[in-house]
Amino acid sequence: MTLTMLGGESLSRDAFRDRFGRVATALLNEGLRAGDSVALLLRNDLTFLEVEQAAAITGVQAVPLNWHNAPEETLYVLNDCGAKIVVAHSDLYLSAGAGAFPPGVRVLVLPTPPVLCDTFGLDPSCARVPEGTQDYRAWRDACAPMISDTPPMPSNVIYTSGTTGHPKGVVRHPRTPDQAKASRNALMQVYGLAGQEGAQIRTAVIGPHYHAAPTIHANFCYSFGADLFVVARFDAEELLALVERERITHLNMVPIMFSRLLKLPREVREGYDLSSLRYISHAAAPCPPDVKRAMIDWLGPIVTEFYGSTEMGNITLCSSQEWLERPGTVGRKIPGAGLMIVDDAGNELPPNTVGTILGRSPGITDFVYRNREDETAASFMNGLIVPGDAGYLDDDGYLFICDRNKDMIISGGVNIYPAEIEAVLHGMEEVADCAVFGIPDAEFGESVCAHIQLRDGAQSDATAIQTRLRDRLAGYKVPRRVVFADTLPREDTGKVRKILLRAPYWEQTGRRI
Template identity: 45%
Template sequence: MATIRCGQTIRDNDEMRTRAARIATGLAEHGVTAGDRVAMFLHNDVAVIEASIGAGIVGAVPVPVNWHWKGAELGYLLDDSDSRVLFAHSDLVPTAEAVLGDRLLIEVDNDSAPPTGRHPRYEDWLAAQRPWSQPPTQAPQSMIYTSGTTGRPKGIVRAATTPEQSAASAALIFETFGLAPGMRTLVPAPIYHTAPNVHCLVSAAAGIDLTIMPKFDPEEMLRLIEAHGINHFQAVPTMFVRLLQLPDAVRARYDLSSLTTIVHAAAPCPPEIKRRIIDWLGPIVREYYGGSETGGCVACDSDQWLAHPGTVGRPIADADIRIYSDSGDLLPAGTAGRIHLRPPTGWPNFTYHRNPGKRAEMERDGYLDIGDIGYLDADGFLYLNDRSTDMIISGGVNIYPAEIEACLLELPGVRDAAVFGIPDADLGESIAAHIESTGVTADAVREHIRSNLAGYKVPKLVVFDDDLPREDTGKLFKRKIRARYWPDR
C-alpha cells in the first residue's frame, strides 16, 4: 500500500484519508462550507496534505502560506483570502496570534517549540471528530499567493471544474511532472509553493507513494532515495548545484539506481549544471516551464535538451507560445521578447482574487504574459533570457543577469551568485554581482566573465556575500539585495 511520509511521520494511504475525512467534519462543524478558505501556516508536514484534502472534501479552498512570512504579511493574506480557519505549527503560533482576529486556529505540534496550550491541538481536535460520511464536494485547487515581486502578493483563484475537467487537469500534471501510477516520488521543496503543493496533492490523490523532506539537505536526499527506492523527484536548479557540490565519495556512497525520472522547473538551470546532472544520473532529466497561473505549458526530456542545449522545451498537448515586443508586435524565431503562453485545453482558467484587472492586463490575444523574456528557435523550442523585472539596461543595451549568473556558477569556488543592475550616472545602470564563494577573488570573477561572455557583461561591482537570500524553492530574493542600491524604488 502507498505511504506518505515526512520526517518521523508515516501514514498509509487509507489512514491519511480517514484522518482527512475527520478534518472535513471538524471544519464543517465550525461552519466551513464550499468556497470558504482554510489557511495552512505550516512547515513541510503530512498535516498539510491531510488538512488540504479535508478542506477539499467540504469544497473549501486550501490556502498554503509561506511560513517565513511575518505578522503584516500573514495578516494581509488572511484578510485578503477571507480564511476562516488557520492551521499553524506551534513555533509559528505567536506570529499567527498577532493577526488572527476571530479565526479558529488549530495548533499542530512540531519539534521547534512546545505546544502553547492556547488553541485546540491538531491531534486532539482530529480525534474528536467522526469521519465525514456525506458525498465529497468536488475538491478545488489550492489558492496560491504569488511571491509579490511587484506590489502585494496576489491570490490565484481557479475556475470551478467538473470531475471530467479535473481528470483532464490531473492528466496534464502527470505528463508535465513525468509522474506515473505505481511510482515512488520524493518532494524536497517547500509545499507552500505551487509545484510542490500540486505534486503532493496529486500524488496523494492518485495513491502514489510520497516522501516529503521536512527541509532540503543534499546528502539526506540521497539517503532517502536509496532507503525508499525513490523513482521520481522534482527539484529546482539550486538543489542540483548543492548535490553536485557534495564530495565525489559522498555521492558514490548511495545507490540511486531506482531513479527513473527527475523533473525540474521554477528557475533557469545553468546549462553546465544540467549537463553534469545528466552525466551523473543519466538521461532521465525532464524540464518544464510555465507559471503558477498557467501550469506547465512547455517541456523537454534529456534527449531534446541535449539536441537543443539551454532550451526549456516545446509546448505540451495543445499549448502554444508567442513572443511579443514591448509594443505588441509578434516577433520571429531567434528574436527575444516577452513570452506569452496559451495553456493547454483542460487547464482551469483563473483570475486574481479581488484584482481581475491585473488578470486582464497580462493577456494578449488569448495568450498570457507571466513576466519572462525569451525566444523561440527555428524548431519551436523555447529559451529563457530572464525575468523582465531583472533585465539590466546599460547604455541602451539589454543585459540578462541569468546568463551571467550561469557563467559564474561554472567558476570553481563559486557557490551562488546574484547579478542585477545598480545606478550608473553615465550608463543608466551598471552590473553588480553578489557572490557566495570560497577562495575566489574579484579579479578572477571578472576574468572568468570576460573569457566567456562579451566584455560589456563583466560586472563593475563584485561583492562577496556570505549568505545570499534565497527562497526554499531556490529563487533568489534579488530585490532584497538590489534595494540597497535603489533606496527610492
C-alpha cells in the same frame, strides 16, 4: 500505498483518507463552505496534505502561508484571503505572535513534531499547544469522516509575491470534467507518470509545501497511487540515502538542489545506489548549463525540465536528450498547451524573434487576483496567459527564455519581487531612492542586490539597512549586497534604468537570468 513523514509517522492510504475526511467534516461544522479559506502555517508535514485534501472535497480554498514571512506579511495575506481558520504548527504560531492573526480568525495549533524540532533546531518547549488555543488533533478527531471515492486535486490559492509591494492571491475559476482530465494528462507527462499505471511509483517531496510545485507534485502523486515520502527540509546527502534506502523512482527538484548535490565529494555521491531513479523533473528557476550537463552526466538522461508559472500552469517539456541537442531550451509545448511569442501589440512573431511569451497549460482555467480584479486583465492576451517572460521559438518549436519582462528575482526557486523590498526602503527617511534587482549567485541562481541613493547629508551602511529590512521582511528578501551610489541612472520619465545597473553583474555569466 503509504504516506510517510521521514523520521515521523507513516500512514496507509485508508488511514490518510480517514484523517482528511474528518478534517472535511470539521471544516463544514465550522460553517466553511465553497469559496471560504483555510490557511496553513505549517512546515512540511502530512498534516499539510490532509488539510489540502479536506479543502478540496469540500470546495474550501486552502491558502499555504510562507512561514519565513514576517508577521505583518502573514497578517496581510490572512486579511486579503479572508481566512476563517488557520492551522499552524505550534512553533510557527508562537514565533509569529498574536499580531499576525486578524481578530476573529480561529487558530488551530498542532504541536510541532519531534522530527521538525530536530531538523530545525527548535527548543522542545515550543512543541506544545499554547494555553488559550485549540488543539488541531482534538478538533479533527472529534468528527466522523466524510467519504470521498475519488482522490481530489486541491485548488489552492497561491500568493505570488507582489509587483506592487504586496503578494497577490491567484484564484482559479472552477474546472469542467473535460478540463480536469486535460490538466491531469498534462501533469502525468510533467511528472513522468504517463504510461506508468500499475507500476510502483515511489517519490519524495523535498521542497517547501508552501510553494506551488512541491504541493502540486505531492497531491498529484498521491492521487496517482504513489508511495509518498515527505522530507522536513532538503539535505543533499540525506536525499541520496533516502533514494537508496526507499528505492525512490521519481523526484521533483529545483536547480539549487542540483548544485548542492554536485558540491558533495565525488566519493560521497558515488557511494550511494541511485539505480532506482527513473525520472527527475525540474523547473522554478533557470538552471546553469554546466549544472544541468553535470546532472545528466552523473544520473543519465532522466532529467526533464518543464516551464510554467503559477498563473499559466506548465506549458513545455524538455528531455535530457533534447536539452543536450539544444542547450538552454526549456523544450517544446505539451500537447494541448497554448504557446505563442508576440510583440507589444499582440501580433504573433516569426521563429527566432524575441518577444513576449504567452501560454496556457492544458485544462487550466482563467483566474483572478483576489481583490485585485483590475490587475487581472493585464495577465491575459489572445486567449492566453502572460507569465512575464521574454523568449523565442526556434524553427522546430523549441522555446528559449531570454529575459523576464517582470522585475522578478528567482533565488533558489523562490520568487522575489523588488517592488516589495523597495517599498520598505523608501520608507526609510535616509533613503532618497533605490533600485532592487537580481545578480548572479553560484548557488541560488540569483541573489538580491540593492543600489541605494541616500538623501543629502544622510549616512548609513549595509549592515544597518539589512537589519532594518529584516524587521519588516522575510530573511530571504533582504539584499545580500547593498551598494551606495551618489545617483541612479534614469530614463527621461525619471524611472530608474535597472538594466544599466544589472548589466555589469551579468556580463561574464553568458546569461541574463
